[in-house]
Amino acid sequence: MTEAAQKKTPLYDEHVRLGAKMIPFGDWIMPVQYSGIIDEHQAVRKNVGVFDISHMGQLVATGQRAGAWLNEMLTNNIDKLEAGTGQYTLLLNDRGGIIDDLIVYRTAPETFLLVVNASRVDEDFAWLQKHLGDNGTLENRSADYGGLAIQGPRIVDLLQAMIGTDAELPARNQIKDFDFEGIKLTIARTGYTGEDGVEVFFAARDAAKVWNAILEKGKDLGIRPCGLGSRDTLRLEMCYPLNGSDLSPEHNPIEAGLGFFVDLKKPKFVGREVLADAKEKGTANRLIAFRMKSKGPPPRPHYSVWREGERIGEVTSGSLSPSLNEGIGMAYVAAAHAKVGTEIEIEVRDRKLPAVIEKKPLYKKS
């Protein structure tokens, strides 16, 4: 891929100015790290870190029937959402395979904001558009918005420094608008790190101003700009799946262990029959979390998983865990071998190294 073909977020110049290492990420060129993945990871676990998520997509559905329609397109139950709240949910194909995982917010009684993965914006939009019929309007607003994830235990101090100590912050999974020096900030109490934190959306033209204000106000709190590298290690410690690695159209949410976000009580939604069947009969494979039992090379995607001489699956995500200082990962393995506590082996180059299947999440806050 040529540099010219790569999309830049409105914060590209800021990343370069801060000395970030920039890498291609799908169609985008994104910061993978600034000070270092481990340093940024620790900043989020101990203080606070800020990530550019402007590459993520925003789709907006509106209309009297939009909620009922989305409830037939997504796995979770939208009827549980009051205005100003959001939920994690999945968009499936007709075979129950995962097109995307996303958060849907009910920003007003008849308005829904879908925040989707960067690499799936066009596909999600086309799929939804195809099924929209006369159920309302659907807009792809991805280019209009910049976004930041601000994550870590000192988030409340930071937000209060930005928007005032008397501002009532959104509770977990809530979304609210605030004013910051004339800029509208839409703040959701959500994240992908396992820490308290928010995801903030604003007009793309205001991105640099918001970014720099956050870094400035966060200085005394130990804030770090954070890249995709630490975003990945933080989410993997929590066993949050990454679409394209742990999730794909070849796997359904039951196999991926995301049954909690599938409401089979809903009479109708795309993929429902397949999932009801999978839930009843069980699936051939399960997405498990594992930990390496000794120091050594970290597990990586596509490494084989073995048990007693039999190849039982393949790693989908793997890394050194900066918090635990050991190799961790997730893998699809045959359901018969998926029990927590099962001893497995990960094939690294020419060796098979011992690992054990662990309960999710792999990292628990002490």
Add this chain to the structure above:
Amino acid sequence: MNVPDDLRYAESHEWVRVEGENARVGITDHAQAELTDVVYVELPKIGAKATAKNQIAVVESVKAASDIYAPVSGTVVEVNKALEGNPALVNTEPFGEGWIFVLKMDSADEVKQLKDAAGYRQQIG
């Protein structure tokens, strides 16, 4: 970026320090900065035969595993055991305590085909 004048360099970012008939090998400051936090080094085995430009070791950062190539042909006579406990030495002292292995060279001629410091500086811009 530090590029010491007394070393020779492979295009694949390994450095070589000639010590008599031996060659001490590590990765350059530029390479460690590109790889970022090194968390594991897979050392070659003592006695292993190395062929120039063939993979001989692996350096792993948080994000990825990267192959290390033998800059010259020879036999592995020493490996840096300190990296087993402290792989980050590759980042902090790439030309010193972060060396990776020592080869007994098959021939001293191959070293001459490697770049000098000026040539390597030009390569990395």
